[in-house]
Amino acid sequence: MAQRRTARRDAPAVHRSADGRAELHPDPEREHGWLLTVEGVPQSYVDLADPTYLDFEYMRMMGDVVDCLGDGRAPLDVVHIGGGACTLARYVAATRPGSRQLVLEPDAALINLVREHLPLRSVRGLRVRITDGRAGLAALPDACDDLVILDAFADTAIPRELICLEFCHDVRRVLRPAGVYLLNMADGNRLEFARRVTATVRRIFPHTVLLAEPGVMRGRRFGNLVLAASAAALPEAELTRRAASGLVRARCLDTEALSGFCAGAAPLRQNEDISIPVPPKTLFGRP
Numbered sequence: 001m002a003q004r005r006t007a008r009r010d011a012p013a014v015h016r017s018a019d020g021r022a023e024l025h026p027d028p029e030r031e032h033g034w035l036l037t038v039e040g041v042p043q044s045y046v047d048l049a050d051p052t053y054l055d056f057e058y059m060r061m062m063g064d065v066v067d068c069l070g071d072g073r074a075p076l077d078v079v080h081i082g083g084g085a086c087t088l089a090r091y092v093a094a095t096r097p098g099s100r101q102l103v104l105e106p107d108a109a110l111i112n113l114v115r116e117h118l119p120l121r122s123v124r125g126l127r128v129r130i131t132d133g134r135a136g137l138a139a140l141p142d143a144c145d146d147l148v149i150l151d152a153f154a155d156t157a158i159p160r161e162l163i164c165l166e167f168c169h170d171v172r173r174v175l176r177p178a179g180v181y182l183l184n185m186a187d188g189n190r191l192e193f194a195r196r197v198t199a200t201v202r203r204i205f206p207h208t209v210l211l212a213e214p215g216v217m218r219g220r221r222f223g224n225l226v227l228a229a230s231a232a233a234l235p236e237a238e239l240t241r242r243a244a245s246g247l248v249r250a251r252c253l254d255t256e257a258l259s260g261f262c263a264g265a266a267p268l269r270q271n272e273d274i275s276i277p278v279p280p281k282t283l284f285g286r287p
Helices: 057-068 087-095 108-117 133-138 165-174 189-204 236-245 255-261
Strands: 022-026 033-038 041-047 077-081 100-104 126-129 145-150 175-187 207-212 223-230 251-253
Touching: 022 108, 033 108, 041 087, 057 087, 057 175, 057 207, 057 223, 057 236, 077 087, 077 133, 087 100, 100 133, 133 165, 145 165, 165 175, 165 189, 175 189, 189 207, 189 223, 189 255, 207 236, 207 255, 236 251, 251 255
Parallel strands: 077 100, 077 145, 100 126, 145 175
Antiparallel strands: 022 033, 033 041, 175 223, 207 223, 207 251
8 A cells, every 4th residue: 555656647558457456557657667556546666667666655765775784785585475566576686686585475366467567577586476474474484584575455454464463473583683574554643553563563673663754654644654673783874864865755763762652552462353544545536
């Protein structure tokens, strides 16, 4: 779930998945650009000629985290929970050649649509497995990856089984000692959900950074927040600098600031009955 940086006019050609839920729209303002929507909600944007172009605000923040890991050039072993059009997987393949990546995506119709119109064959080192994130991660061996990325939405809400403490433990198991957990979530007024997700992740990982557009970070509007976490120190100073100086300005809360941000928030437990925020229908012009 994401907002686009700029409004786009309708394009004439639309490709639909087998079940009709997912659609690919060519971007009339960018020759090789494609927008993936699910039930009318923007999910991914891909430029086939330039995989380093990240159109969504939150995706640019996630790209900044990827860029700041290690020396910024070494290959990474990455697990993506949630595939969409594989935007970030394409970005990693382009910016860190030699990376090995696995996408876990339960929607076979969506992946077939992407494979047909936005070919994945050219993305070296990428494999796609049709499975849900919980089962797919559980099947991976211990300490096998440098980066686990969670960017998964069922319609407009992040699946509750992917944000609980038990799942976070499994993420830690799969990561190497200095590995990073990178997740995208969405929240609005008062950010109660974001505070609980952050508290959950901080229970497992001592180092955390939260990135968001200032209005979202203050709870003034609904939007995406990007959380990075690790057992090892994160490049907090560089991420703060990038957030303040990027094309889209963002705020960066470091480990110390996040202590106050999620103070009093309880970690999320498996099978807990919680209300997961969804965007207002008017946000995407849906009826």
